[in-house]
Amino acid sequence: MSATVTDNNTTSELAALLDKQLVATAVDAALRKEAAIAFRTAGLPAAKAEEYRFTPVTRILEKQFTLSQPTPAGQASRINDYTLAGLEADTLVFINGVFSPADSSIQKTTDLTILPLQEALVSHTALVLKHLGQYADTAADAFTAWNTAAWTNGLFVHVPDNKIIERPIILYHLHDTSEGQVVTATRNLIVVGRNAEVTILEKYDSAGASPSFSNQVTEAVVAENAGLNLYSIQHDAGQRHQVGMTRIQQANYSRVNTFTFTLNGKLVRNNLQLVLDGEGIESHMYGLYLLTGDTLADNHTVVDHRKPNSFSNELYKGVMDGNARGVFNGKIYVRPQAQKTNAFQANRNILLSPTATVNTKPQLEIWADDVKCSHGCTSGQLDEEALFYLRARGIDKLSAQAMMLYAFAGEVLTNVKNPVVKEYLDNLISQRLHKNF
């Protein structure tokens, strides 16, 4: 390993902390212990590690966080500022990584199981242990190992076979740093049975001026002919750093739509991995990032086509202003037996300032010979001629720019099917575009 001395220090400090936190009597003690070892072995990514080349998470942890410092409780009263009004949903609120039953509301139903993961570990032990840690790879990613060893809570959803769940499930993750630095590790497990369907939305917000860091892992298993819609709205204040891993395992004829909206924050790293382990699968991955100030948003996606006749489509779009930095890395694997695969990927970026940057890299590895794959990355400025055209009709410069950016974002937004979610995002994004970006 090419880790520097300081990296090693942060790694060993954190590894020691993970070891100390292990509880021998925990239901998942074995899994956690293994993960703590995996973390120590892998170590936090070194400064030059390829997977984190543009995203200096290790340095930030080292410089801005005292990892041994406990995370304060946070103010539950703040949560109302961040919720989606008018959306009929089951909600789970996590404040500084701790489940807040008083702010959450889960309808009683026999249609499905929605529980904080810690509770599920006790009440649905066999089902949870069958899936927990089986998909997100602790050996491949130190943050996943850290999370597996140290997660505090999160969502457990089990949708039994043939149940179509119309009512979305929303997770609010609030970081309140008004009483000091916050570091959290949350974990979700989503199990969708055959022919079942569910929509889950996670929203990330933060308050307070101290730095915060969250490490979140979601594992989802989507059985045959089932559907999962997964939304992530990252709308943080200045000092939030987050590293997330979402790993989705898809069986035959399953359908998955993921939406990742990154609208703010200091540093956001999203790992999204879809394993298409079946035939006739359809997967759509949509992303939109609107960045300003010195925000860094890094989307690393993987689509792994393992069987024939599946379809994946990926569309990520970004607008960067100020000193903002965007990173996109899209891996597509088409395994030897995955003939007749259709895999499409596009990443489009607009840079509004000369100091904004984007690094975009498609990575296609295709072993099958009868496939249709395409990818395209673009980055550029707003079309000056189009701006002039709009202004020549009497529209002021800011509105003209907002109109064009809105149209640019629209290609992603139009795929959001839930009308309340769509309207919420629509408002959030147009307000943002009509302000000074």
Added chain:
Amino acid sequence: MLTIKNLQAKIGEKQILNGINLEVKPGEVHAIMGPNGSGKSTLASVLAGREEYEVTGGEVSFEGKDLLEMAPEDRAREGVFLAFQYPVEIPGVSTINFMKTAVNQIREYRGQPTLDAVSFLGVMKEKMKLVEIDQALLNRALNEGFSGGEKKRNEIFQMAMLEPKLAVLDETDSGLDIDALKIVSNGVNKLRNKSNAVIVVTHYQRLLDYIVPDFVHVLYKGKIVKSGTKELALELEAKGYDWIKEEVSVL
């Protein structure tokens, strides 16, 4: 209405306009003709406020105000309209939405109440008839995938919506077949009245059969070298531009 005095402009290091003088009064139609590269489109662009062009001398006054000082949107709000030679395609922005924003921003500028969706639609339907344009087209992304004729008709539709005092038509006729040309000209003629004016920039006399000018000016090497009435356009059609060039070189 419009007074251009000794207007000079360049793009990059290339001087294109070398002292244009022109006076346009309400109710008049002026045609600006000239060989390729004579500065016709530059003149249209400078009037509309295209930023790539740098005005190096002279003045332009529009209804007593200094036009060159204004941002492009303010020129439009004051009543100047440019029909683009190459209308821009803007994906994701429908003509209707865009026009609604434009009409209302102009109304606000002029201290008029903004139009609600219903009144806007009413005005729009009326103007659509003028240029024989279909609403389905206006629901689509602005000019995206439009034919040449559809794009030009859309320009005249926008002109009808904005009711400018001065319309500058930059080669609106190029690329149009005769049917489209008639529709476009018809639209322009219906919009003409005693208080507005039109500047028609064109390479071909053909358009002037339909939009009949009061004055014809020949632009050559960034200057108006000859002015006359509509007969001048016919003469240019018959004899080409060489005799003009010769006349200029003699001077």
